[in-house]
Each structure stands twice: as C-alpha cells, then as structure tokens.
Amino acid sequence: MIEIEGLCKRFTVRERTSAFALKASTRIVTAVDNVSFNAKDGEVTGLLGPNGAGKTTTLRMLSTLLSPDAGSARIDGADLVSERAKVRQRLGVLGDAKGLYWRLTARENINYFGRLQGLSLPDSERRTRVLIDELGLHDLADRPTQGYSQGERMKVAIARALVHNPQTVLLDEPTNGLDIMSTRSMRELIRGLKAQGKCVLFSSHIMQEVAALCDRIVIINKGRAVFSGTPQEVLATTGLDSLEDAFVKLIGSEEGLFA
Amino acid sequence: MSAFSLTRLSIVARKEIVDLLRDRKSIFLALFGVAISGPLVVCLLYFVAQSIQGRIEKITAPIVNAQFAPDLVRYLERRGIKVEADPPDYEARVKNGELDVALVVEPNFAEALASGRQATITLVTLSSRERSAPIAGRLTGEVRGYATMIGNERMILRGIAPAVARPVQLEELDLSSVEQRSARFLQMMSFYALFAGLMGAIAAALDVTAGERERQTMEPLLTTPVAVAELALGKWLAVALVNLLAVTASMLGFLIALKLVPLGKLGLPFNFGAREFTGFMAVLIPFAFMVPGVLLAFGAAGKTAKEAQSSLTLAVSLVGLLPLISWLRQTKAPWWDVWVPVNGQFAVLSKVLRAEAILPLEWAAMWAVPALICLVALIAFARRLGDEKMLAGR
Ligand SMILES: Nc1ncnc2c1ncn2[C@@H]1O[C@H](COP(=O)(O)OP(=O)(O)OP(=O)(O)O)[C@@H](O)[C@H]1O
Ligand SMILES: [Mg+2]
DSSP states (O other): OEEEEEEEEEEEEEEOSSTTOSSOEEEEEEEEEEEEEEEOTTOEEEEEOOTTSSHHHHHHHHTTSSOOSEEEEEETTEETTTTHHHHHHHEEEEOSOOOOOTTSBHHHHHHHHHHHTTOOHHHHHHHHHHHHHHTTOTTTTTSBGGGOOHHHHHHHHHHHHHTTOOSEEEEESTTTTOOHHHHHHHHHHHHHHHHTTOEEEEEESOHHHHHHHOSEEEEEETTEEEEEEOHHHHHHHHTOSOHHHHHHHHHHOOTTOOO | OOOOOHHHHHHHHHHHHHHHHHOHHHHHHHHHHHHHHHHHHHHHHHHHHHHHHHHHHSOEEEEETGGGOHHHHHHHHHTTOEEEESOTTHHHHHHHTSSSEEEEEOTTHHHHHHTTSOOOEEEEEOTTOGGGHHHHHHHHHHHHHHHHHHHHHHHHHTTOOHHHHOSSOOOOOOOTTHHHHHHHHHHHHHHHHHHHHHHHHHHHHHHHHHHHHHTTOHHHHHTSSOOHHHHHHHHHHHHHHHHHHHHHHHHHHHHHHHHHSOGGGGTOOOOOSHHHHHHHHHHHHHHHHHHHHHHHHHHTTOSSHHHHHHHHHHHHHHHHHTTHHHHHOOSOOOGGGGGSTTHHHHHHHHHHHTTOOOOHHHHHHHHHHHHHHHHHHHHHHHHHHHOHHHHHOO
16 A cells, blocks of 8 residues: 655756856756655556656655655555655565676575565575566576576566565566566566555556556656546546547646646 | 664675675686785795895906906905906996996006005996996995005005004994895785785675666665665675685785795795784784775765776775885884874784784774774765665766
8 A cells, every 4th residue: 555645856966068167057857746646455556657757756765765855655554754664674666777686596686685675594585486486487597697688687676576575566667678478477467466465556658558457547747647547537538549649648738637 | 764683784794795706707816816916026026136146146347457457356356256357348338237337447557556646446337227236336345345455454564553544444234135125025015915905805895886886786775674784784794704815815825935935045034924924914804894894985985887986996096005105204103103094004014024012002003993994984885875866866
C-alpha cells in the first residue's frame, strides 16, 4: 500500500551558456510538483509519462534515495522520512540504475541483497534458489554477470529486488530494452506478484504496456499528475478509442482534467 | 536511519573482499608490483655499490707528461694505481666521460721540485658528473699524500719536525663512504615500504568507489536497509585488508632479497631480521589502515567514475609528497617531525633500520595520527556515500 500526498522535488541545476563563461548560473528545475495518488495491495498501478516527466524522481523518493522537498508518503503506513528503515524493509526496488556486480555470479549478487535485507544465510540462499528457478536463470546462475545479455541482467536485477519477498514493489521501466519474449515473461511476473496480493507500482512511457497490465493508471507530465483512474476511464474521459491517442491528448493539454 | 548492525557490516566487508580478490588482473598485478619492487631496489643498490667499490680499487690514473714526474708515477704504482702515460685528447675525453679524470704534470715539474719552487699538478675533472667523484677523490688524496711525503722528508733533512709546519692536523673521518651509502639505502627501503602501503590500496579504493558508480550499483544498494556507516566501514576494511596484503608481500620481498644479497660484504651495517620486520610492521599496519580511509574519502567525492578517479589521484600525490619534507630538509628534524603523517612514518622506519631506540611518544604518533586521520576520513566517506547529490546527479 502506497499513499502519496503532495510530493514535490526540485533540483538546482547549473547552466553554462558559453564555454568560456566563468560563472555558471543556477536554475531551479521542478521535477515532481505536488503529486498525490494511492496504490493498493493486490493491484498493479502504472505510472505513465513521457521522458522527463518525473517518473524516476517520484520512484526515487519512494525508495528513500531522495528526500522530498514537500509532501509526504507512507508505505504500509510507515512514513517515508521518519521511518526510513521500516520503509526499506517493506520495499523491493528495481530502480533506474540496475547495475550488477560484474565479478560476482548471479547467485552471489542476489544472495548479497538477501543478506543485506536481513535474511539469515540459509533463508537467503533458499530464496535465491527459488527466484533463480522462477526466472529460469539456472544455466547462468554460477557465472559472473559480466557477459550477461541485457535481458539476463534485468532478470538478475529483479530477482535481487524481490529476494526478501517484499510487500510493495517499485519497478522503474522494467521492460526497457527487453525483447517480446522477455517482456511477456516480465508481465507474467508482475501478474504473479499481483496474484500474491502485493502492491506493484511500475513506470513506463508506453501506453499499451500500462493498459495491458494495470488496474489503475497515473499519468504524469512535467512533474504533475494529470490523470488518475482505470484504463477504461482514460478512454471515457478523452472520448477516444485508441489508448495512445488518449495518452497524447492527456499530456498535450491539461484543461478539463482532474489532476 | 536503521540502527548500526555488525552483521551487515561484516556482510558488506566480506562481499567487497570477494569482489576485489576476483579482480585478479589489477589486484594481483598491484600486489606483484609492490612485492617485487623492494627486492629489485635492493639488488640494484647492491650492484651500484659493488661497481663503485670495484672502480675505486682498480683505478687507472691517466697522467699527461708523466715522464716529468717519474717519482710520482712510482709512488702511485706502489699504491696500487695503474698509470696510463700521456692519454691523447684528454680534455675532450674527460668531458665526454670516457675518462673520469686526468692528471696534468707541468713540463718544468722536475726542475721546480728540485729547486724547491712550487711544482704544479692539475687535476682535470668534471665535478657535475657524480660517478667520477669517488675516483677524483681517491687521486686527490694520493697526490696530497705524495706531496706530504716529500715535504716531511725535506723538513726532517733540515732538522725540523714535520709537526711544526702543521700545528693543526685535520683528521678526516669520511662518513660518506659506508655510512652515507647506508643512509641512502635506509631512505630507499623506508620509502618503498611506505610505497607498498599506498600502491596496494589504490586499485581497490578506486574499485569500491568509482567502480560502484560506474556499474550503477550504488542506487540499488542504498534502497536496502544497509546504513551508510556500515557501507563505509565495510568497504574500508576490505580495502585495508588488500593493502595489508600488499605491505606484507613487500616486506617478505625485502626479507628474502636481503637474505640473498650479501650487503655485509659491502660494509653496509644492516640487518633485516625478525626485529626489523616486526618494527616495520608495527609502523606499517596503522599506516595500511589509514591510507584506504583517505583514498576512499577522496574517491567518493566524484559524481562520475572519472571525477572519482581524478580526485583519488590527487590524494595519492598528496600522500606521496609528504616524505619529501624530511628528504629535502638540511637541518636536524624538529620535534613535530614524527607527527606529520607519512613523513613521520618515514622517519621512524629509518630509525628501526638503524637500530635506534624509538621513544614511546614516537610509537604513540605512529598509531594516534593514523587513527585520527582515518576517523575523519571515514566520516567524510560515509557522508559522501549517503549524499543524494552524489547519487542522482548523473
Ligand atoms: N539529479 C538531478 N539533477 C537535476 N535535474 C534532475 C535530476 N534528476 C532529474 N532531473 C530532472 O527532473 C526531470 C524529471 O526527471 P526524471 O528522471 O524523473 O524523468 P522520467 O520521467 O524518469 O523520464 P524518462 O522516461 O526519460 O526516464 C527532468 O527534467 C530531469 O532533467
Ligand atoms: Mg526515468
């Protein structure tokens, strides 16, 4: 269960207009601007938005990597800022950065995170085995991750995020760079998490993907949540029958929309 | 932030050690480099010392106009010096290094000597060429000896005791030969021991800071309950262990090299046995723990791998510059010398080799200074690891 209320994040960026300018001017970029929505257990919530909309920044705040400038959020009732440790235990995060330790095997990568999540060694090893089975990583499991393909790396990263069997799962563009087969198995995995009663929040910039999976869609653009509802409601609100057109219309003009 | 947990700290440390030791190429190359550089330096110094000694013993004196000073030639030959009469083109050859020196006897030498006037011999040499200096020194001494001998004979003939003409006798006790050579040697050995404690940590420190950014593994790591203090300490322990391996490898290298190379034969009064080994380790262990702390704090300063690398390189050169303080100093060391990091270690290591007593205060400096620096560095390192600006700013 995720409850977000009025979350804001601003970055101070330096700008140089010429290569020889001695002084860089600073500017404030509002990445996330007063975003509120809820994501329930047993549901898949899609965070949809074009590039630069603020999806990654929102997920980074939820995973305690960035502290919000304003607003608050609770994961299963635990406050993001004051109860960080509790939040981290409840969360499984597949973030924007999905790097692995090259010289460690898939098994060691997953097991390391299991141990850091507080699992005992036998528990962690057992969970690692289960996930390797589920994701079909047997043949690679004991090879250093150095030579893995993008899809294989993604699988290890997701196994690492799920090793402690978290109740709430955040996924930042989990199908980015995957082929059709891998995308389908990723969708299966997300449906499986939903069936287990988990709360899944994932981000994407592809309308079809979100529509195929989500019970609820939150569309954000330029840091603002411009729509929140079911896929059917998206079509109903815009009066269009193509989801893609609806998405374009929703982010193109903000008038008459409930943010 | 979650409470500090020793279990997680040890999990981090163990993972980092495994990860570092898997990087066979760079880690083992670094270890091998430091292990071999000590013995290499010992052997090099040995051969240099041996060849200098050999050249001083088997010396040839090129003498221009040797026929005008047959007595001097006989004197030199009696002293074991071969005389090469009238070397052609001697000035050019001294200049280009073919000859170390040449003695030039003036044509009216014999006549001047016989009539009691001052007779002149010119020593032609190139003072800027270091390797010729010992030979020039030896010949100067021999010619002076010859002159003194003649002077003494003349005075005795006139019934004057030679001591009258020389009310003050300056006895030269030349420390430059053996002692100076050993001092050079001490400096080299202490320097390479510290060098091992620095080089051993660089590759590893780079890997756990810049490498973590490059691989984009920092972000996933920070979403787990691990505390930045646990991460910082775990990484530090892992790098320190690798560094300790490097230091031990280097010391064992010295130990073996000094067993094989007979320094005693050259008159170097050293011994690198169990006592020296223990003394070195007692200085180098705290040093080997301090260096990784400093390198990590610098290595974590960059947002990108490249920035981290340049920042870390800066730290390495800073550490490398410090022993120059004592290397270049002409006066006796002031009291605070041992409290300057790296420089102090350098001084105490040299003392260990010279078998001098090391004061309790000096031992205190060897442990307290690294501990303090390490503490500050680790706090800075942990801060930087947890800083969100470092994290998302790509
Ligand atoms: N660390 C940062 N410093 C400065 N600006 C940032 C930082 N992180 C994000 N931004 C800015 O905030 C805005 C939102 O970025 P964010 O990464 O959240 O977008 P996104 O929705 O994930 O986009 P994409 O689909 O391209 O991944 C962008 O304009 C970006 O330039
Ligand atoms: Mg993104």
